[in-house]
Amino acid sequence: MSKFRYIKENAILILILALMLLSPIILRAWLNTSVPLAAVESSSMVPTLNIGDVVVIVGVKPDDIKVGDIIVFNKVVYSIRKGYVKKLKTPIVHRVVDVIERNGVRYFKTKGDANPLPDQWYVPEDAVLGKVLCINGEPFRIPYVGYFSIFFHNIIGG
Numbered sequence: 001m002s003k004f005r006y007i008k009e010n011a012i013l014i015l016i017l018a019l020m021l022l023s024p025i026i027l028r029a030w031l032n033t034s035v036p037l038a039a040v041e042s043s044s045m046v047p048t049l050n051i052g053d054v055v056v057i058v059g060v061k062p063d064d065i066k067v068g069d070i071i072v073f074n075k076v077v078y079s080i081r082k083g084y085v086k087k088l089k090t091p092i093v094h095r096v097v098d099v100i101e102r103n104g105v106r107y108f109k110t111k112g113d114a115n116p117l118p119d120q121w122y123v124p125e126d127a128v129l130g131k132v133l134c135i136n137g138e139p140f141r142i143p144y145v146g147y148f149s150i151f152f153h154n155i156i157g158g
Contacts, residue, residue, distance in 0.1 A: 024036065031057060031058050031059060031130070032058065032059030032130075033057050033129055033130040034059075035057055035072065035091060035129045035130070036057055037054055037055070037056060037057065038054070038055055038057055038072050038091050038093060038129075038146075039052065039053070039147075039149040039150055040052065040053040040054075040093055040141075040146055041090060041146075041150055042112070043114055044112025044113070044114050045070075045093055045094065045112050045113050045114060046114045047114075048070070048095075048139060049070075049093060049139060049141055050141075050143065051147075052143065052146045052150065053141040053142065053143055053144075053145075053146055054141065054142040054145045054146040054149075055070075055093060055132045055133070055139060055140070055141050055142075056132070056133040056140055057072045057129055057130040057131070057133070058130050058131050058133050059130040060130055060131050062125035062128065063106070064131075065096060065099065065106070065108060065128065065131060066096065066099070067096050067097060068095065069095070069096050069131050069132075070093060070094070070096075070131065070134075071093075071094065071095075071108060071123070071128050071130070071131055071132070072092070072093050072128070072130055072131075072132060073091060073092055073108075073110075073123045073127045073128045073129055074091055074092075074127045074129065075092050075121075075123075091129055092110075093132065094110035094111060094112050095110060095111055095112070095113060096109070096110055097109050097110060097118050100122065105125055106124075106125040107123060107124055107125070108122065108123045108125075109122055109123075110123055
């Protein structure tokens with residue numbers, strides 16, 4: 001192998017590794033969210049989204065979230081007596097079916113497309129990670145890629 005080819009192959013490898021390491025940072029900044037990608041882990045959004053789909057999350061202001069939008073959020077149950085109580089580490093992907101405002105804070109009632117009833121909780125605006133990126137009204141999704149995340153998440157016990 002020539003010295004030039006060796007240098008070229010190593011430079012390409014270093015570039016690929018650098019992009020892999022920097023891509024989460026770049027995506028976070030570009031999409032304005034701390035979690036730019038999420039794997040769909042349940043069938044609650046079928047047929048819109050399937051288990052193993054990866055969705056792109058775009059950070060938005062709470063005022064920009066409307067009924068019909070698909071949001072990604074940390075499950076936080078609001079109780080008037082107890083306040084916020086976090087329940088899950090993995091984000092939930094559901095559609096907004098109602099928006100209310102109390103004391104200057106917006107809360108979102110959500111529902112999985114496949115679920116017969118809305119979720120029992122309201123999601124406070126500070127639990128929302130963002131909206132699912134839609135193109136021509138359809139959520140942008142990458143099928144099957146999320147199975148890797150789900151697999152490792154289950155092994156590690158997240």
